[in-house]
Amino acid sequence: MKILVTGGAGFIGSAVIRHIIRNTADSVVNLDKLTYAGNLESLAEISDSERYAFEHVDICNRAELDRVFRKHQPDAVMHLAAESHVDRSIDGPSAFIETNIVGTYCLLEASRQYWLGLDETRKAAFRFHHISTDEVYGDLEGPEDLFTETTSYAPSSPYSASKASSDHLVRAWRRTYGMPTLITNCSNNYGPYHFPEKLIPLIILNALEGKPLPIYGKGDQVRDWLYVEDHARALYKVVTEGEVGETYNIGGHNEKQNIEVVHTLCELLDEFRPVSSNAKICGSDAPVANQAAGLAMSSYKDLITHVQDRPGHDLRYAIDASKIQRELGWTPEETFESGIRKTVEWYLNNPDWVAHVKSGAYQQWLDKNYSARTTA
Template sequence: MRILVTGGAGFIGSNLVRFLLSQPGTQVANLDKLTYAGNLQSLLDIQHSANYHFFHVDITDSKRLNDVFDLFQPEAVMHLAAESHVDRSIDNASAFIQTNIQGTFQLLETSLRYWKNLSKQTQKAFRFLHVSTDEVFGDLDGTTTKFNENTPYAPSSPYAVSKAAADHLVRSWHRTYGLPVLISNCSNNYGPYQFPEKLIPHMLLSAIKGKELPIYGDGQQSRDWLHVEDHVSALWTVLKHGQIGETYLIGGSAEKTNLSVVKTICSLLDKLRPLSTGNSYNQQISFVADRPGHDRRYAVDTTKISQHLHWQPSYNFETGLQQTLNWYLSNQQWWQNILSGNYQIERKGLAENK
C-alpha cells in the first residue's frame, strides 16, 4: 500500500511513519511543512529506506500538494498535519486557523480531485483518514460519563475549535462529494519523540535539570492517556478495517489527573535517576495560575473500536510511562538538540538532502 502521511515529522506522525514502514510492502510519503515541532531527526533510522519519501510541503499549498499526489499516487491519505499545542493557540490562534482549517480544506480538495481521476476499482480501495482529538467534545467536568462517537461538539480552546472545524469539513466532503473518509479522535498521547513543550517530557526534563515543575491550577484536570505506539496501531486498524464515513474514538483507558501524572514521573525518577541529596523530585512541584478556558476532564469510551475493529491498547499507563522516561533518559542528544535550537539548523540540511 502507498500511504501519504501529512505531518509525518511530528510526534505522532514520526511514530506512525516508522510503524507503517514495518508493515510488509508498504511505501510511505511523508509530507511535512517542518514548523517548529517538525523534526526529521526523529526519522533518522528510516530516512534511507527505499520505501520512504519525504516532501517538504505546506498543506495549504495547492500546487505542491497536487504535484505530490500525481508523483506518489497514494492509495490512502493519513492526515495528521496540525498545529496542536493549546497554550500556543491561546496566545496566537492564527496559525491554527490557517493550518488546521484552511490546510485540511486544501488537502480535501486535492484528494477529491485525485480520487475522481482514479479507476473505479482503485477508487473503492482509496481511504482518507483524518486524525483528530477528543478536545473537540469540550469538558466533562462534574460528570462520570465519557466521550463517545455521538457526543455533541463543544470545543473550548482555539486549538479545539480548529480541529472541530476540520472534522466537519471532512464529514461534509464525504456526504457531499462521496470522498471515502474515516475520522479518529484520540485522547492525550505520550511516548518517545514528543516535543518537550508537552506535559510529560516538559516535566521530566525540568525535573532532571533541577527546575520547578509548574502545574496549572490545582492539578486536578483529568485526561485519558494513550501511548503513541498504541495510537498508531489503532490508526492502522482504522485505515484497514474501518467503515467508510465512520468515526472511531481511540483512548488508552488510563484516566489520570495532571497532578498524579507529575507525581508518578517524580516517583519513577526517584528510582531511575535518584538525586544526590536524597530528596524526592516531588519537592520541585509548584502550582501556577490556571490557563484560560482550561477544561477539567476528558475521558474516552473505546467500546466502538474495541467491539467493531477488535483493537485494544497494549500499554498500561505505568509501564508506558516508565518506557517513555527510559527513552528520554537514553536519548539525551535528541532533546538537547531541540532545547538548544540546533535541530532547526540540522533539519534544514536533512530536508535539502532528501
C-alpha cells in the same frame, strides 16, 4: 499500499510511519512543513528504507499538494498535520486557523481532485483518514461520563475549535462529494519523541535540569493517557479496515489527574536517576544555585510549583473506545504504568535527540508561557 502521511515528522505522525515501515509491506510518503515541532531525527531508523519518501511541503500550498499526488499516486491519506498545542493557540490563534482549517480544506480538495481521476478499482479502494482529538468535545460533567462518537462538539480553546472545524469539513466532503473519509478522535498521547512543550516531556526534562515543574492550578484536570505506539497501531487499523464514513474514538483507558502524572514521573526519576546522583543539579559543574537546591531536595517532587491556570482549561476528558474494540478488534497494549516507565527510560537514554530538539525558539516560548504566570 502507498500511504501519504501529512505531519509525518511530528510526534504521532512519526510513530505512525515507524509502525508502517517496521510492521507492514506498505510504502509511506511523509509530507511535512517542518515547523518547530517537526523533527526528521524521529524517523532516522527508517529514513533509508526504499519504502519511505519525504516531501517538504506545506498543506496550505495547493500547487505543491497536486504535484505530490501526481508524483506519488497514493492509495490512502492519513492527515495528521496540525498545530496542536492549546497554550500556543491561546497566545496566537492565527496559525491554528491557517493550518488546521485552511490546510485541511486544501488537502481535501487536492485529494478529491486526485480521487476523481482514479480508475474505478483504485477509486473504490481510496481512503482519506482524518486524525483529530477528543478536545473537540469540550469537557465532561459527571465522573462516569465518557466521550462517544456521537457526543456533541463543544470546543473550549482556539486549538480545539480549529480541530472541530476540520472535522466538520471532512464530514461535509463525505456527504457532499462522496469522499471516502474516516475520522478518529484520540485522547492525550505520550511516549518517545514527544516535543517537550507538552506535560510529560516538559516535566521529565525540567526535573532533570533542576527547574521548577509548573502545574496549572491544583493539577486536578483529568486526562485519558494513550501510549503513542498503541495509537499508531489503531490508526493503521482504521485506515486499512475501518468503514468509510465512520468515526472511531481511540483512548488508553488510563484516566489520571495531571498531578498524579507528575508524581509518577518524579517517582520514576527518583528511581532511575536520584537527585543525589544528578550532576546537573548537584554536580561540581552545576550552577551554585542548583547545587544548593540539590542538597536540600530528597525528591524531584520538591520542584513542583503550582501556577496560575490557563483560560478555559477543560477539567476532564475520558474516551469510550468500545466501538474500535468491538468493530476492529483494537485495544491498547500498554497500561499507563508500563508506558510511562518506557517513556521515562527513553528520555534518559536519548539525550542527543533531546538536545537537538530544544532550540532557542522553544526556550523563548517556554519562558513567555510560564514565567509570566503567578504562583497559585
